[in-house]
Amino acid sequence: MLKIAVPNKGSLAETAAQMLHEAGYVGRRDPKELIVADPRNGVEFFYLRPRDIATYVGSGALDVGITGRDLLLDSGSAAAEIAALDFAASTFRFAGPTGVFTELEDLADKRVATSYPGLVGDFLAASGVTADLIRLDGAVESAVRLGVADAVADVVETGSTLRKQGLEIFGPVILESEAVLISSPTNATGIDTLLRRLQGVMVARQYVLIDYDLPARLLEKAVALTPGIESPTVSPLRDPEWIAVRAMVKRDGTNHIMDDLYELGARAILVTPIHAARI
Ligand SMILES: Nc1ncnc2c1ncn2[C@@H]1O[C@H](COP(=O)(O)OP(=O)(O)OP(=O)(O)O)[C@@H](O)[C@H]1O
Numbered sequence: 537m538l539k540i541a542v543p544n545k546g547s548l549a550e551t552a553a554q555m556l557h558e559a560g561y562v563g564r565r566d567p568k569e570l571i572v573a574d575p576r577n578g579v580e581f582f583y584l585r586p587r588d589i590a591t592y593v594g595s596g597a598l599d600v601g602i603t604g605r606d607l608l609l610d611s612g613s614a615a616a617e618i619a620a621l622d623f624a625a626s627t628f629r630f631a632g633p634t635g636v637f638t639e640l641e642d643l644a645d646k647r648v649a650t651s652y653p654g655l656v657g658d659f660l661a662a663s664g665v666t667a668d669l670i671r672l673d674g675a676v677e678s679a680v681r682l683g684v685a686d687a688v689a690d691v692v693e694t695g696s697t698l699r700k701q702g703l704e705i706f707g708p709v710i711l712e713s714e715a716v717l718i719s720s721p722t723n724a725t726g727i728d729t730l731l732r733r734l735q736g737v738m739v740a741r742q743y744v745l746i747d748y749d750l751p752a753r754l755l756e757k758a759v760a761l762t763p764g765i766e767s768p769t770v771s772p773l774r775d776p777e778w779i780a781v782r783a784m785v786k787r788d789g790t791n792h793i794m795d796d797l798y799e800l801g802a803r804a805i806l807v808t809p810i811h812a813a814r815i
Pocket residue numbers: 545546547548586587603604605606607624625626674691692693694713714
């Protein structure tokens with residue numbers, strides 16, 4: 537049985553559970569369940585705090601897990617990132633009161649509040665800047681206003697939490713983070729199937745199928761607009777002057793492609809979602 541660690545709470549939990557559900561795995565029915573067996577798929581799920589997942593997977597107690605890249609690096613665990621999962625994208629940044637800090641070196645001997653002392657400590661050490669790290673559990677943006685720190689280092693998505701606290705980002709990007717699949721150092725058997733299934737879910741979310749009819753002489757120009765992943769399917773129509781084309785296209789920008797195809801001379805342009813995929 538492949539032992540899989542899944543976030544039980546926080547920003548990653550809902551999307552992680554949804555992806556596993558779409559990938560055909562059994563989920564928990566009750567949010568208090570901590571372990572769920574899925575013998576049909578040969579896996580067992582352990583619902584854990586996202587911050588602890590890298591520790592369990594790095595120690596080999598569990599085989600794989602879903603967590604954030606920032607949490608993985610902060611933990612210093614021996615687990616390895618094997619795939620990005622296309623959700624919970626954020627950047628990890630320094631921020632201070634508006635107008636006070638401009639560059640990393642301004643942090644020398646200052647107090648920096650963070651929930652990620654491992655990640656921030658490593659970054660400062662690699663940059664040769666010495667600062668005093670204040671470890672907080674969350675809501676670190678309040679630390680400056682409340683006087684326990686001069687600056688913060690935290691997850692930034694839209695930046696609205698920082699702005700509301702009168703802070704602005706400065707200095708280099710510490711990390712580009714997102715949800716990732718991590719593996720224990722002893723690459724367990726069965727990871728490949730899990731990874732392929734999750735990649736299938738990502739593809740089904742990112743792509744749609746486009747079908748259209750086209751005068752055959754326009755095929756090369758149309759294929760340049762919809763190259764597909766391998767190569768588009770081209771089928772004959774009853775009218776020998778016309779063909780039908782089917783290809784996968786990125787969901788974003790589908791309407792632009794439809795406009796361009798119509799302009800070119802394609803007709804009966806249809807877009808359908810992909811329910812599941814193995815690429
Ligand atoms: N606003 C956000 N946008 C994108 N990712 C985020 C955001 N907030 C947190 N994350 C990501 O979620 C992970 C943190 O998990 P955690 O469980 O601490 O989430 P949380 O929402 O901060 O929960 P908690 O309430 O326990 O602090 C990290 O990988 C972090 O990058």
